[in-house]
Amino acid sequence: MIIVLKQGANEVEIQEIKERLVQEGFKVHFSQGVERTIIGAVGDQSRLKELDLEALPWVEKVVPILAPYKLVSREFQPADTVIKIGEHEIGGAQIHVMAGPCSVESRSQILETAHAVREAGATFLRGGAFKPRTSPYAFQGLEEEGLKLLAEAREETGLAIITEVVDVRDVKLVASYADILQIGARNMQNFNLLKEVAKIDKPVLLKRGPSATLEEWMMAAEYILNGGNNQVMFCERGIRTFENYTRNTLDLSMVPALHALSHLPVIVDPSHGTGRWQLVAPMAKAAIAAGADGLIVEVHPQPDKALSDGKQSLTLPNFQEMMTELDRIARAIERPILKEGER
Numbered sequence: 543m544i545i546v547l548k549q550g551a552n553e554v555e556i557q558e559i560k561e562r563l564v565q566e567g568f569k570v571h572f573s574q575g576v577e578r579t580i581i582g583a584v585g586d587q588s589r590l591k592e593l594d595l596e597a598l599p600w601v602e603k604v605v606p607i608l609a610p611y612k613l614v615s616r617e618f619q620p621a622d623t624v625i626k627i628g629e630h631e632i633g634g635a636q637i638h639v640m641a642g643p644c645s646v647e648s649r650s651q652i653l654e655t656a657h658a659v660r661e662a663g664a665t666f667l668r669g670g671a672f673k674p675r676t677s678p679y680a681f682q683g684l685e686e687e688g689l690k691l692l693a694e695a696r697e698e699t700g701l702a703i704i705t706e707v708v709d710v711r712d713v714k715l716v717a718s719y720a721d722i723l724q725i726g727a728r729n730m731q732n733f734n735l736l737k738e739v740a741k742i743d744k745p746v747l748l749k750r751g752p753s754a755t756l757e758e759w760m761m762a763a764e765y766i767l768n769g770g771n772n773q774v775m776f777c778e779r780g781i782r783t784f785e786n787y788t789r790n791t792l793d794l795s796m797v798p799a800l801h802a803l804s805h806l807p808v809i810v811d812p813s814h815g816t817g818r819w820q821l822v823a824p825m826a827k828a829a830i831a832a833g834a835d836g837l838i839v840e841v842h843p844q845p846d847k848a849l850s851d852g853k854q855s856l857t858l859p860n861f862q863e864m865m866t867e868l869d870r871i872a873r874a875i876e877r878p879i880l881k882e883g884e885r
Contacts, residue, residue: 543606544618545581551600556581559601562593569768573619578602582618584768609803611760613767614774619805625745625773627702627721630665632745632775633807637877638836639868640666640704640722640809641861644851645673646688654843656695658858662865663880666722667692667701668838672708673850689719696721704747704838713738720744727751727779727814730762740769747775747809747838752782752790756799763806775807776800777838778829780815789817789854792825797832808833813840813854822856823864830871837868 545559556572559581563570568585587606595601607617624633632638641659646652646669656667671688684691692703702721707713708729716723722745729735730751739746746766750759763774778797780790792815800808810829812822826837842848842855856864869880 543583543587543604545583545595545604546602547579547581548600548602549578551579555598555600559595559598562595566593571613571618571767571772573621580618582613584612610757611764611804613772614760614763614804614806616803616805621805623772623805623807625775625807627745630702632809633835635877637830637834637868637872637879638666639664639865639879640668640836640838641841642668643670643842643848644840644855645670645849646684646691647849649691649694651843652691652695653698655841655858656699656701658843659841659861660699660701662858662862663869664701664861664865667695667699667703668724668840669695669703669705670850671705672712672716673706686715689716693719707735707739710734710738713742717742717744722747722775724777725749730754730759733765736762736765737769740766740771742771743773744771745773745775746771747777749777749779749811750781750796752780754781756796756803760800760804763804775809775835776804777809777811778815779811788815788821790815792816794825794828794832797829797834801833807835809836809838810834811838813838813851817854819845819854819856819860822854823860823867826864826868827871830868830877831875839864 560570563583566589568583571582573580596604609615622633624631641664642655669692671683673683696703704722704724705720706724706726707716723739724747727749748763766774780792783791785791797808812825840855841861845852845855872879
């Protein structure tokens with residue numbers, strides 16, 4: 543449920559409500575808006591009558607949230623969540639592009655890519671250090687050595703880094719290097735992992751599972767918010783359908799759907815969403831037009847020699863060209879990607 547306070551409610555009055563809720567076993571979440579203050583309470587709804595909060599003169603109304611997801615809902619927080627990472631704000635006016643190779647393969651590879659995507663206008667460097675693969679014989683990543691190379695690339699270029707965490711035991715290690723923790727599609731409903739990243743004060747990019755419904759995806763995000771971490775971004779990366787020409791079917795209808803139902807930012811992954819590099823730029827443009835807050839794109843200096851996902855990776859010149867095209871669309875909707883000097 544949400545408790546909407548009247549304008550002008552002071553700290554003492556707010557604290558009284560919080561204490562009453564905690565005493566009755568509710569988990570309390572506070573949202574301070576420009577015009578209104580909202581307190582979210584998750585717990586046994588049958589205890590509401592005894593609390594009789596609407597009798598308090600500074601309470602405007604008490605509204606039950608009927609959807610199974612509470613904290614991620616637009617009902618709980620009407621205003622968009624904006625996630626601040628250094629000088630960047632995801633979910634704000636600017637669209638951010640996260641770019642880099644599927645896997646960190648070597649020092650020269652990640653540094654060359656990092657410099658190139660930064661020059662093209664990317665604000666985040668992506669790269670996998672731990673790689674969950676369908677085949678046990680495929681390249682599994684450089685692990686901590688890969689994390690160290692990502693950190694070196696950040697030091698040289700100033701790009702913040704995003705990388706995937708695949709195991710509960712590695713959360714603290716990955717968080718010590720990364721600026722954003724990525725939960726991959728295979729782990730969207732790994733609830734122990736979701737609970738663990740909820741304890742970390744780092745933003746989380748939550749990818750949609752290949753067969754996940756919208757509600758299942760939002761409930762996965764609810765695990766993280768309920769655990770105390772409200773810095774969550776959704777990432778649409780395609781779902782499994784009968785189509786086999788593309789790697790997945792990129793469901794861009796989820797972008798406006800999520801914005802309507804949730805206050806959290808939405809990122810789109812056209813690389814995994816299509817599996818073909820020729821389709822990445824067109825679908826990236828469509829994602830921007832649909833209202834995405836950012837993109838995560840795979841880029842490699844030599845895709846034909848990549849140890850993973852080469853077929854869906856852009857070359858460095860292709861990425862540069864795509865960024866210029868994307869910026870034209872972004873400016874048309876007044877959400878620029880490139881700064882004036884980068885155009």
